[in-house]
Amino acid sequence: MKRVTTIDVTRGLVMVIMALDHVRDLLHTPALTQNPTDLTTTTPELFLTRWITHLCAPTFVFLSGTSAYLSLRKRNDVAARRFLLKRGVVLLVLELTIVNFAFWFDIHFQSLMLQVIYAIGGGLIILSLLAKLPVKWVGAIGLIIVFGHNILQIVPSFTDPAARLIWALLFRTEFFPISSSFALLAAYPLIPWLGIMLVGYACGQLMERPVEQRKPLLLRIGLGSLALFILLRFLNIYGDPAPWSPQKDGLFTFLSFINVSKYPPSLIYDLLLLGLMFLILSAADGANNAFTRWLTVYGKVPMFYYILHWYLVHLSMIGMSLIQGYSLADIPSGPLNFGRPAGAGISLGLVYVVWISLVLLLYPLCNWYGRYKASHPEIGWLRYV
Known part of the structure; x- marks a missing residue:
């Protein structure tokens, strides 16, 4: 089956956006103390800088499932399910080692953060088992989870540490x-x-359908998802643990309305962000121009980009600290500490400059790796990165 470039374009776009959030996390002056979505302290610019990056994780996870389906269609089912299982295990190993080291630069591994790679890796392992079922059954299970998991908010916190950990992991x-x-x-x-x-x-x-059929379908699904988001969000009854409320002015009331819960992703969050993702998929479908070709370079090598961009962002934070007069001895360490001196940081405008610079720096590296990967199918481990 021919590669669906629409997926690569959309994935490439959210990968570019993702880097903005991580640059802001590590370099922005108030990032250590200010929650950018706290409407009592944030600014519209800071809120939207954080909010737009909500698009990234659900798109990654959704398209990982879509790519898994297309992978199963291309080769023997048993072999493809085995590959999904192995890929899931590899992603979990990478999350616990190379990725977490990129977060903290701590050889003692005093911190362990389970993020999107953990979710994708674990999800692929489970999907490798569920893929034996008819596709519509798998989709139905997914919809039940998406629409129903917010009910579990009523479950009180466990007192037993082991039970708390298991519940948190799940x-x-x-x-x-x-x-x-x-x-x-x-x-x-x-x-x-x-x-x-x-x-x-x-x-x-x-995504197996011809472009002229799927493009309008993607648009309708996206608009339908956004319409359901607006309805449920307006009702303020179910779907998100943080209801919206009127604020000091119309702009901040709008920000409250779209200030959806990501940890974990609520139904309202899913409807809004996946609705936007479907609109992007529709707009990208069949498009072939300089911008979409540029995005495809990133979208073809997502894991390579993800790992490399974290190391570059963290090195940029260290370089910023040194330029601002701090020494390596001033870099703090400890659990959940990125290692930025308390007084170091740059403005939001400079965050955007660093973000764009890093994305452009990654382009030739991703272009080279994508070409190398495509020309060396005999190297098995390249399929995992």
């Missing part, structure tokens, strides 16, 4: 200060994100 974002020298943050609980992946897997059938 359903609830939670922080575990294990000791003075080690902390675990289960940021992306598996099951809510699995629902998105399973729906993406079922939508793989849609």
Whole structure:
């Protein structure tokens, strides 16, 4: 089956956007103390800089499911399911090692943060088992999870540490200060994100259709998802643990309306962000211009880009600190500490400059790796990165 470039374009776009959030996290002056979506302290510019990056994780997870479906269609089912299982295991190993080191630059691994790679890796392992079922059943399971998991908000916190940990790994974002020298943050609980992946897997059938058929369907699905978001969000009854409320002016009331919960992803969050993703897929479908070709370079090598961009962002933070007069001895360490001196940082405008510079720097590297990967199919490990 021919590669669906629409997926690469859309994935490339959200990968570019993703880097903005991580540059802001590590370099922006108030990032250590200010929540950019706290409407009592944020600015519209800071809020939207953070909010637009909400698009990234659900798109990654959804398209991982879609790509898994297309992969199963290209080769023997048993071999393809085995590959999904192995890829999931590899992603979990990478998350616990290379990716987490990129977060913290700490050889003692005092911090462990389970993020989107954990969710995708775990999801692929489960999907490798569920893929034996009819596609519509897998999609139905995904929809049940997406629409129903918010009910679990009523489950009270467990007192038993083991039960708390298991529940956090599966359903609830939670922080575990294990000791003075080690902390675990289960940021992306598996099951809510699995629902998105399973729906993406079922939508793989849609991507098999000709462009002239799927493009309007993608548009209608996106508009329908956004319409349902507006309805449920307006009702303020179910779908998100943080209801919206009138604010000091119309702009901030709008920001409250779209200030949806990501940890874990609520139904309202899914409807809004996946609705936008479907609109992007529709707009990208069949498009062939300089911008889409540029995005495709990133979208073809997502794991390579993801790992490399984290290391570049972290090195940029260290370089910024040194330029601002701090020494390596001033770089703090400890659980969940990125290692930025308390007084170091740059303005939001400079964050955008660094972001664009890093994305452009990554282009020739991703272009080279994409070409190398395509020309060396005999090298098995390249399929995992």
